[in-house]
Amino acid sequence: MNRWHLVLGGAIAGALLVSTSPQEVNAEDGEPQGRGSKQEATSPIPRRKELPHSAKTVREWLAQVREAEVQNSVRVLDVRVTPTGNELEITLETENGKPLLIDATQFRTEGNSLVADIPNAVLALPDGQEFSTDNPTEGITSVRVTQINPSNIRVTVTGNNALPTQEVTLRTGDLVYSLKPEGDAPDEEIVVTGERQRGYFVPDATTGSRTDTPIRDLPFSVQVVPLELLQDRQVQRVNEALRTIAGVTPGQSSQSAFEEYTIRGFSSGFSGGNILRNGLRDATNTSGIALPNIEQIEVLKGPAGALFSQGSPGGTVNIITKKPLANARYSLEGLIGNFDTYRGSLDFTGPLNDAKTLLYRLTAGAYSSGTFIDFFDRRNYAIAPVLTWQIGEATKLTFEGEYTISQQPNDRGLPAKGTVLPNVNGTLPRNRFIGEPDDQLDKNDRYALRLGYTLEHQFSPDLKLRNTFRATRLRTPQNSLFPQALLDDERTLERELVVADDQFQDNYTLDTNIVGTFKTGTIAHKVLFGVDLNRNIYGGRGIQFALSPIDLFNPVYNQSEKTLIAEFPSEPITSDLLGIYLQDQIDLLPNLKLLLGGRFDIVSQKIDFADGSESFQQDEAFSPRIGLVYQPTDWLSFYASYSRSFLQNVGSTFERTLFKPERGTQYEVGVKADWLNRKLSTTLAFYQITRSNVLTSDPANPNFSIQTGEQRSRGIELDIAGEILPGWKIAGGYAYTNARITADTTFEVGNRLNNVPEHAFSLWTTYEVQTGSLKGIGGGLGLFYVGQREGDLGNTFQIPGYVRTDLSLFYRRDNLRIGLNIENLLDARYFEASESDLRVFYGAPFTVKGTISYSF
Known part of the structure; x- marks a missing residue:
């Protein structure tokens, strides 16, 4: 019998045992009777007025649900923790030996803790307190059994700076469950493991x-x-x-x-x-x-x-990003598709020593593809080594590196006239390229090197330090070709070229934070305090040219002439940031949580001009947020929150007044639910965001800006992800978004924001056969609907809505996976986005990809 049969068998056995031991009810006082009750099976039929009244409000319904859950809960009278050799056993003694209904597939890990939630259970210990014991064995700092709501208890086993290494089992009656994600089944016992299954639901x-x-x-x-x-x-x-x-x-x-x-x-x-x-x-x-x-x-x-x-x-x-694993694993994958698409990747991980204190991971990949656009080829290469050193039980150090190369032309789209708008010359094909095949005239090459480390130290089970540093070196030699104007004949497109051979960007980030948990009376706190520093340096010389125009309906390439317009010396821009943040997650009650947080930032930007002068601007901003969560049951949460953001606006008005930072303010309420034994998650959210201090043109001085702009977005969103039935997974959602200009001097108030559909819907679902000779065969279907959108802030043209259909077929058995993916199955002609009336982007036509991967 394999592990998953044990999981299923244990869950079914628990359910059957609970269903065959019903409580009998005393007709006089409604109290449950034990097995020795003399109450007859037949009782007078109660009259209508004697029945509990129907709930007329949500509050009454929730109260009745909670009351029913408590009445049907199994009482846990004792908890015993027994260390034996390399195993720790936790025993839950129940009233009259009644079995607990346990679904071990929902066991999980949280940080360095093993967590098991048990429904329909009430702690009834002799001292009336929740159970806890510290340091029961070496490597385990605590075992806690707590009442998380009126009808559910939680077992938490916390390791010392890492998940417990020894086997941890939970015993109730004759059933034994392993809390370890990779626990092995003890001999001659029913053991259910908590190994996290593949799926779309991430808790x-x-x-x-x-x-x-x-x-x-x-x-x-x-x-x-x-x-x-x-x-x-x-x-x-x-x-x-x-x-x-x-x-x-x-x-x-x-x-x-x-x-x-x-x-x-x-x-x-x-x-x-x-x-x-x-x-x-x-x-x-x-x-x-x-x-x-x-x-x-x-x-x-x-x-x-x-x-x-x-x-x-x-x-x-x-x-x-991916991190090293303690167990060796090697994966290889290859892909081939239309448009001459090829990809190969590898993912190797495991220990470098017998003690498993030194772990590594190496991922690498190469990708080469043409596209549906003429002369538009892409090449990407990446390698990412990671090394983790478990210095001691409480200290871990991880080094990360990543080097990527991306080479391709610039995609500047096509004019609106001839795509989403009529053109006297006809309709432009989606494969039309407005650039030049010569990469000396049109290229966007990017070379990025990222190096960093993360140091974690656990001072105690309630106090943890994390220090992280990363440095990025980006080089982007680029010839940026872009459209300048569409002439009156609606076919001649004027173009310009900016050459930036030495363009660069360097970024440095250092973040240090500490997380501590403690109690003030009965109120639990999880406090986060941190400081981070960031420096970004961007620069590069630029040369601007006018290129020969191109006939969109009869293009002739490789004959363009360049005419110098201007040269721009390298004038590096240095942006610095210092941030201090503080957050407290407060458990006011087991089912009522409060979050308070805020951050103070000092941001500055300096430009070093070629003549030796400089420009400097500094701003300060405080960004708060507050939120409340109420959980009437362990699977349902109601929440409300308020939060803010900011973005530095560099420059000044005509009167030399510095711009204030742009601010964003959101109010949000919603409900979250984890259905089907916590395998399916849904979030329904209602929100309003106001974006203020937006720069807009100064009516009195058109070459300058003022800060009277404001934009507002209101919407409703429904997200869903998880597993509906064994093998049937789903991910997707629906969004209604009403995003408009609410104040401006350039655009009309009430205009919709561009690229924002009022209605959008997505659905991706797969099914994989779980048993029998067809086990491992599956398929997937994707539907992506994006409604009509405005093409620019002036709302001068619209981008039509579309539905894209995707399909997948796959076979997965043991360590082998073979798949076929088709995007845009029906070859719909659609548009992804728009930047302006000169830059509208077609979506890709029918695309097919075949993959094969193997792990060992």
Whole structure:
């Protein structure tokens, strides 16, 4: 009998045992009777007025649900912790030996703790207190059994700075469950392991709080794209990976060298502040992302200034990279597709010594592809070594490196006339290229080297220090060709070229924080305090040329002539940031949680001009956030929150008044639910974000700006991810977004923000046969609907909505996976995004990719 049969058998056996021991009810006082009750099976039929009245409000319904849960709960009268050799056994003694209903597939790890939640159980210990014992064995600092709500208890086993290394079992009656994620079955006993299964539901994420906190306990919408979903969809970009997150839509072409998107109506921009790597901001993160090195992608919706400093108010994306594992594993993958697409990658990990105190991981990949656009080829290469040193039981040091190369032309799209608008000459084909095949005239090469470390030290079970540093060196020799104007004949496109051969960007980030847990009376606190520093230096010489125009309907390439317009000397821009942040997660009651946080930032920017002079500006900003979570049951959370963000605006008005930082303010309420034994997660959110201090043209002095601009986004979002039935997984959501200009001197108040659909829907679902001769065969279906959007802030033209259909077929058995992925199955003609009336981006046509991967 294999492990998963034991899991299923144990869960079914527990359910059957509970269902065959019903409580009998005394007709006079309604109290439950034990097995020795003399109450007859037949009782007078109660009259209607004697029955409990139906709930007329949500409060009454929840009260009745809680009362029923408590009445049907099994009482735990004693807890015993017994160490034997290399094993620790936790025994739960129940009243009359009644069995507990345990679904061990929901056992999980949180930081350095093993956690098991047990429903329909009430602690009834002799002293009336929750159970706890410290240091029962070497390597385990504590065992806790607590009442997390009126009808559920939690068993928590905490290791010393790491997960316990010895076997930890939970015994109730004749059933024994292993809490260890990779525990082996003891002889002649039914053992259920808590190994995390593959799936789309991820219960924990660090992005929402910078601490190990379950998503259901956070007063914000946090969504996760796990590794399995990335593999099932075979995405090649972060933008594409985010399509299953409600409220996130592409802001750029899929062929762009940059990752840009809109969240809740607001663009992420190119500053890099809205894309983090392992919680660290870095202005270079918008490009050169190594997909083979991604473990999962986390999305915090709404302003995140209280945690991560500057950024757009729409949301923040955090890329979690892969870390070394204690057990050796080697994976190889190959891909081939149309448009001459080829990709190969490897992922090796394991220990470097017998004590497993030195672990490594190496990921690498190479990707080469043509595209549906003429003369547009892409090449990407990446290698990422990681080394973890467990210095002692309480101290761990991880070194990380990553080097990426990206080579391609610039995708500048096509004019609106001839794509989304009529053109007297006809319709432009989606394969039309407005650049030049010669890479000396059009290229965007990016070479990024990232090096850093993370040092973690556990002073005690309640106090942990984390220190992280990363340095990035980005070199981007670029010939940037772009459209300048479409002439009256609607076919002649004027073009310009900017050559920046020595363009560079260096970024340095240092973050130190400490997390401590303590109690003030009965109120529990988890406090985060941190300081971070960031420096970003950007520069490069530029030469501007006018290029020969191109006939969009009859292009002739490799005959362009350059005419010098201007030269720009290298004038480096240095941006510095100092941030201090503080957060307290407070458990007011077992089912009532309060989050208070704030961050103070000092940001500055200095420009060193070629004549020896300089320009300097410094701003300060405080970004607070507050949230409340109420959990009537352990699977349901109601929340409300307030949060702010900021972004430095460099420059001054005509009167030489410095600009204030742009601010974002959000109010959000919502509900989260973990259904189907915590295998399916849903989040329903209602929000309003106001973006203020937006720069807009000065009506009296058109060459200057003033700060009267304001934009507002209101919306509703529904996210869903997880497993509906064994083998049937789902990820997707729906978003209604009403994003408009509310104050401006250039654009009309009431205009919609560009690239923001009012309605968007996504669905990705797969099914894999679980048993029998067809086990491992599966398929997936994706539907992505993006509604009509405005093409620019002036609302002068619209981008039509579209539905894209994707399909996958795969076979997975043991260590082998073979897959076939088709994007745009019906070959729909659609448009991904728009920057202006000269830059509208077609979506890719029918695309097919075949993959094969093997692990050993």
